[in-house]
Amino acid sequence: MEVVRNITQDTVWVGGGDVRLALFENMFPLENGVSYNSFLISDEKTALVDTVDESVGRRFIENIKASLNGRSLDYLIINHMEPDHCANIEEICRLFPKVQIVGNKKTFQMIQQFYDMDISGRTLEVKDGDSLSLGTHTLRFIFAPMVHWPEVMFTYDDYDKILFSADAFGTFGGYTGNLFSDEVDYEEVYFNEARRYYTNIVGKYGVQVQAALKKMSAMDIRMICPLHGPILRGDGMQRILDKYALWSSYQPEERGVLLTYASMYGNTENAVQLLANLLAQNGVKNIRVYDVSKTHFSTIVADAFRFSHLVFASPTYNLRLYSAMENVIGDLAALNFQNREVSVIGNGSWAPAAGKIMVNKLSEMKDMRFIGEALEIKSALKKDQYPEMENLAKAISASVLCADENRV
Ligand code: FEO
Numbered sequence: 032m033e034v035v036r037n038i039t040q041d042t043v044w045v046g047g048g049d050v051r052l053a054l055f056e057n058m059f060p061l062e063n064g065v066s067y068n069s070f071l072i073s074d075e076k077t078a079l080v081d082t083v084d085e086s087v088g089r090r091f092i093e094n095i096k097a098s099l100n101g102r103s104l105d106y107l108i109i110n111h112m113e114p115d116h117c118a119n120i121e122e123i124c125r126l127f128p129k130v131q132i133v134g135n136k137k138t139f140q141m142i143q144q145f146y147d148m149d150i151s152g153r154t155l156e157v158k159d160g161d162s163l164s165l166g167t168h169t170l171r172f173i174f175a176p177m178v179h180w181p182e183v184m185f186t187y188d189d190y191d192k193i194l195f196s197a198d199a200f201g202t203f204g205g206y207t208g209n210l211f212s213d214e215v216d217y218e219e220v221y222f223n224e225a226r227r228y229y230t231n232i233v234g235k236y237g238v239q240v241q242a243a244l245k246k247m248s249a250m251d252i253r254m255i256c257p258l259h260g261p262i263l264r265g266d267g268m269q270r271i272l273d274k275y276a277l278w279s280s281y282q283p284e285e286r287g288v289l290l291t292y293a294s295m296y297g298n299t300e301n302a303v304q305l306l307a308n309l310l311a312q313n314g315v316k317n318i319r320v321y322d323v324s325k326t327h328f329s330t331i332v333a334d335a336f337r338f339s340h341l342v343f344a345s346p347t348y349n350l351r352l353y354s355a356m357e358n359v360i361g362d363l364a365a366l367n368f369q370n371r372e373v374s375v376i377g378n379g380s381w382a383p384a385a386g387k388i389m390v391n392k393l394s395e396m397k398d399m400r401f402i403g404e405a406l407e408i409k410s411a412l413k414k415d416q417y418p419e420m421e422n423l424a425k426a427i428s429a430s431v432l433c434a435d436e437n438r439v
Pocket of ligand 1: 111113115116179180198258259
């Protein structure tokens with residue numbers, strides 16, 4: 032049976048959720064699945080805003096049929112062509128042969144790339160800023176290229192003041208029944224996952240997200256409907272907008288230290304634990320310690336965006352970095368990560384290289400500032416290196432605790 036809900040008088044949520052999915056994009060672990068949002072606007076004309084992943088396609092079609100209540104579908108608006116949202120285009124076109132597909136030039140190119148369907152004569156190509164009247168509701172299309180993919184656009188309903196925002200402002204986490212951010216403790220249930228979602232999925236495109244935020248700042252928005260997760264409104268909406276402003280400009284959210292290490296036999300781990308211990312004794316409160324072999328890189332990436340100071344520690348492996356550490360630092364570089372205070376601890380038993388490699392890789396990222404001397408361990412930390420460790424801890428603590436109001 033259909034599971035639908037009116038979000039305004041004329042607009043119905045017709046999406047679904049998949050709690051069985053273990054890995055988003057076959058890569059990112061999901062504790063509690065993910066939801067796929069889609070919305071049906073019924074006016075003089077009817078319009079469906081995006082579709083869903085094929086895993087929830089059957090329910091989705093049931094939801095649409097029930098919500099249309101015998102009417103036909105006039106428009107299918109495609110804000111984003113990634114398959115977690117567009118898997119049902121062919122089925123929608125089969126069920127509603129007269130439906131017009133609304134998208135931009137890149138949207139239609141991608142439809143042809145992904146699917147073997149003839150869309151000639153059934154497309155309505157829009158340009159940035161174009162409008163489409165449904166009767167009472169007028170929809171405006173706002174291009175947001177690379178807020179996740181190049182074809183992405185937002186759709187703004189100027190009657191209800193709703194922004195349908197594609198992937199932007201979404202989160203991991205399945206459908207819970209509480210469809211709105213103010214119906215649930217968003218902070219507890221979703222916020223960390225919203226950060227992990229943004230930083231890993233869209234994090235690379237900070238410049239483009241800033242451009243989209245600028246366009247949005249001139250609009251009267253009462254509700255944001257992302258493609259994943261709760262619909263945002265009220266204080267919760269503003270809080271996420273504020274966080275997006277920080278994340279997309281690569282500003283940390285809070286002062287604190289994220290220590291990420293690789294360790295084969297516990298010796299590099301021991302050095303990191305000693306450093307964390309000294310930091311805490313120096314008064315640093317916000318400390319996270321992650322083992323790259325234990326904690327998924329997406330969680331480390333999310334906390335790297337969160338905290339002001341990062342420490343990386345790794346043994347040398349085949350004259351390179353331990354591969355999981357190479358992956359984490361490489362991923363941060365690929366995400367265009369920048370603007371942090373960083374410190375490094377390298378370990379090596381006969382040809383130490385890890386410390387130097389990490390310094391080089393971090394130096395290639397924009398606005399990375401090194402705090403303290405890079406510490407080199409030979410196999411295991413020895414008592415005669417304690418003063419060096421103390422100095423490193425002092426330098427990091429002083430930097431974290433400094434009262435520079437120009438920095439977070
Ligand atoms: Fe949720 Fe970029 O797709």
